[in-house]
Each structure stands twice: as C-alpha cells, then as structure tokens.
Amino acid sequence: MKKKVAVIHPEAGFSSSGGSQLSAYEMAEHLATFFDVRLISSSKCSEHSVVIPCIPRGKVKKLQRNKTMDWLLTRFVSNPSLLIESITSFLTYTPYLLFKRADVIYPNNDYGGLAVAAVVRKLFKTPILYTERAGMVSNGKVLRRNLKFKPDCLVVFNEDTKKYVKQIAPNQRVEIIPNGVNLSLFSPEGERFNHGLSGKVVLTVGALNKQNHKRIHLAIEAVSKLNDVALLICGDGPDVAYFTSLCEVKLGASRYKIVKVDFADIPNVYRAVDAFTLPSEDEPFGRVYLEAMASGLPVVATDDAMRRTLVGKAGNVCDVTNIEQYAAALAATLSTDWDNKPIEQAADYSWESVAEQYAKVINSL
Template identity: 35%
Template structure:
C-alpha cells in the first residue's frame, strides 16, 4: 500500500500579484516538491501597500490588518483540509493564527525567514513554530539567539538554472549604451532611488528597472528627471519574462537596506551571466562571492565609481559558477528532508 503523502500548504496573500523573493520562493519550491508531497498554495493576489510608521510593529497598519482579515477568512478552508504542515509567508497575525490552529488539530508550523533579520521574523520566532528556516547563515545564527526554544537551520533561496541562463530571447528595451539592470519591489527598503542617482553620475550608460510597488510613480519621475527617457526605463513584467530582462543588461545593481533577507534577484542575475553590484554586508557577500563588487549605497560618489568599475572588469564565467551553488534542485532536497523529518 502506497504511503499517504504529507499535505503541505503555503499561505501568501501576495502570491500571483507581486514578484518578490517570497513569491518566487513559493512558486519554485512548490513545483519542485509536488512529487514528494500533496502541495497547495493559497493566495490572495493582493498588491503591496505602504507600511505606516510605528503602528506597523503592532501589525495594526492597513497592510497588517489586511493580512489579518484575509488569514481569518482562510481559517475555515485550512480547518477543512487540516494540512500536516503550514508555511505562512506573511508573518504577524497570520503566523499567530496558524500557530493556534495547528496546535488545535496537531499540525506543524514552519516559518521560512523571508522577512530577514528584524522585527517581523522576531515576532515569527515567538509564535513558536515547529521549525524556523534562516535563508542566510547569519539569519540562522540570529534565530537561535532570539528564541533558543525553536529548532532552526540554514537553507538559502534558489534559482532555476535552466530558466535563467545567458542564451535565449532578449528583452528589447531600446536604451542607449551599456545597460545597468536593477530588479526589486518598488518600496523604500530596496533603495532603488539610490541606484537611479548613482547611475545618473555616469555617462553613456542607461538604467533599466524591473519591478512594481507603491513607489512606482515617484521612481518613474526621478528616473526620467535624472537620466532622461532615452537612458531610463521602468517596466513591470511577470516572472516568466524575467530571463529576457536579465539577458538584455550588461551588469546587475541592487543595493537594498541591510535588513534584506536574501535577494533571489542576485542569483537570477548571476545565473544569467551578469556580474553584480550589491550592498556591502555579510549576507550579500555570502550570496555574491567573487561574482561582484560591494558598496555602501549611501556614498553616492563611491557607488557610481563601483558601477563603472564593474562595467570595465572581465568577469568570465564567475557569475554563473556562483549561481550554481543555489540550484533549486539542491534547495528542494533540503526542504524534502526537513518536512519529512517533522513526522518521523
């Protein structure tokens, strides 16, 4: 008699409408694991909205309350299905609600630290999950200090090496000169505005931004003012189109705040053969290795100089080799072992 597969549910209110690392993680990992488990992704297809100062820490701002009410409406569905493992991606109220629910019927709660080192994952850890996954080595060590009672381990995010590769169709952006690419949600923590200002200090280069979010209009205006329409383009595309976007650029730039949990866009860019300019912090150095350069994005003159240097260097196959460490096939094997071990 065939052994019954474990039922695993991913909960993400933004799945299907936002292309961040958390959404890519959910999509790619669920596809890889469906041969081992009975998998379901429950999505709300909501757009990101701006978080409000102070009250966001209590999850009482509009974004926190939207997540709360959506998660509350999902409870009857989750109760009917009684999944063996629940993976909530939106934290806060959602993690707490699912913790109480899994306690009630005997399920397991797994938190994957897509929020990064900071308040959100601190709250997630104190919701007492059965297991916490740190997506960087630093985050995994940090989680053990925040709540030593929760078991944790390091499993990074990954990249589809067959999908993201140098050869193939190229996005036709129509920009002049060398093209610098920046990909990310258009929210303050990604610091896309600093990339725009740094590139504006360089001659004969253009900037292509791929992303969407609350800062869309402001960044579009800043880019056109700083670089002009012939040297700047902002596009919002599906994740399926991203390989073409990466292939259309000469280098990749992304310098978010240090609280950034990981940065799947780095490994996608490197898999596509692009060298990287990244924020200078331990997590980015771990991900990028020798496939890029690092900078303090608050130093605009240095930022521009590092971008120019990255454009002039010969990178060879270093980016692709670095990206191969993050194959989704390897990452999925680790999750398969983790989920199975929770029911041994």
C-alpha cells in the same frame, strides 16, 4: 504514503511582484517531488493550487493608490494590506485546514499564515515550518513578532540571523536554508527585451516606493556619475512619478527607461543588459541577485554579510551610500570580463538543491 504538506500564501498566483509569493509557488512545485503538496492561495497558479477566497494584499495595495483610500486605510494601522489579508485568510483558510488536515503546515505570508497554523497545531499537534523572509529588517522587529508563534522549525537565510534567534529564543529550532532560483527559467539563452537604450546598460529591479528599503535613488545617482552608461529600471509602485523626475534630472531622457513587465518576461529583461545592481538596505535575501547571475550578469550590491555570500566572486559589493565608491564599483564591473562566474555562482542555489534541504527538515518533523 506521501506526507501531506500545506503551503500557504494568499497572494501566490494573484501577484508575482514579491519574493515570498514566488518562493511559495516555486517551493510547492519542487516539494511535490517528495510530498503530497497543496498550495493554498486566492488564485489558481499551479496544479497543486487549492483556491480559497480571501483578500490578498495586492488588492488592498491597488486601492491604496487612491490617496483618500490610503488615508482611510492607514488611519489606525501602518500596514493595512497585510492586516486585511491576514484577517480574511484566517477566516477562510482555518476551517479548510481543520477539515482537510495536513502532516505539516508551511505558511509563507507572515503572521496571517502563522495564526492559521497555530490554531490547527493547537487542536491536532500539526507541526509548523516557517521561513523568516524579513530577516533583520527593522532591527528584527518582524522576526521577534513571528517567533511568538513558536514554529516547530524556523528557517533563516544566514548565520547572523540564526545567532540572533538563539539569543532571544534559545530553545527554538533554527535551520539555515537559502532561497532558490529557477535555473531553467533564468539563463543567458533566450529572447531579449528591447529597451532601446544605447551603450552599456545597468539594470535594477524593485518596487518604486520612496519609503521602502530598496534605495533605487542611489542607483540613479551612481549611474549619473558614469559616461555612456544607461539605467534600466524594472518595477512599479506609488512613486513612479518621483523616480521618473529624478532620472530626467540626473540622467536625461536618453540614459534611462522605467518599464513594468509581466513576471514571465523578466528573464528577457535580464538578458538585455550588461550588469545588475540593487542597493537595498537590510535586504533579507534578494532572489533578484540570483536571477541576474543565473542570466549571466555580474552584480553590484550593498556590502553586507548576506550580499557577500550571495554574490561571491560574481560581482562587487561596496558602500552604496558613498556615491563615488558605488559609481566606481559599477564602472569596474562593466569593464571586467566575468566569463561564467555569475552562472556558476547561481548554480549553488538551484531550487532542486533547496527543495531537498527542505524535504529533510519536513521529514524530521
């Protein structure tokens, strides 16, 4: 009989704008090769979905676009969308898992899912598998908070994060497993998005929010230093007007476009450009780099340990805060023949390979 694995993410199926919900969906799909998998979420998104009502963070974020509502919601808590999701999912998901027991619980929605799993483990000793997707963001603040739940196995993305965990929780079991990429979805072959831009085109993808760590303004600045190069920005968020204005000033109307597309159309966007960049600070992993490389694109990224590992010889890393250096890296990347290096680099991160590594951990639990 196959082990029963409960994968938790309320946002899976409701939104495809975040890495954790996409990873939860992809993981459930590929773990189903080895286990009896249930993906517990607020929306139907796969044959493995179990729909249990709650208020996912995406619904709250839509409310927050109203300035009055945002002011009310942020009066007492800095991240109301996550808090509301956590409370509402705890109230509905916990009873379900108490009656429909699993052999392993795998929450993917931060402390909300961990709280559900902790209650079930307290009663039935059901082991918890958890992937820390925040990495060292905010100097490890989220990581330290989630470690208080003491998952039976914590998965992290790189050796630096593992060392940090071992310093503060020596007895915590930690495994290093990367995120995966869907190589059948992201590839050089297929339809191309019609962006209408001329010359060489650089793509960046991310939420358009001045307060986040994506630092898309740096990509705009760097591309502005280049001749005959345009920037395609794929994303949405509360600060679209700000980024539109910045692009108008720095690039002019003919050298940029900001688009929002459905996740199903994202592969077409990657195929329609010449290179990919994302100048994030403390990006925990960065599945968009893998998606770009799987689509055949060279990458320009922030020079840090995780990016050096991910990008390998399929692009360039640099000090993106030095705009001249960043622009030079983009220029060098656009003028280089990368052949199949990006595709070969992404091939090391197939979901099939990643799911096998997770299956070994789950069986050990």
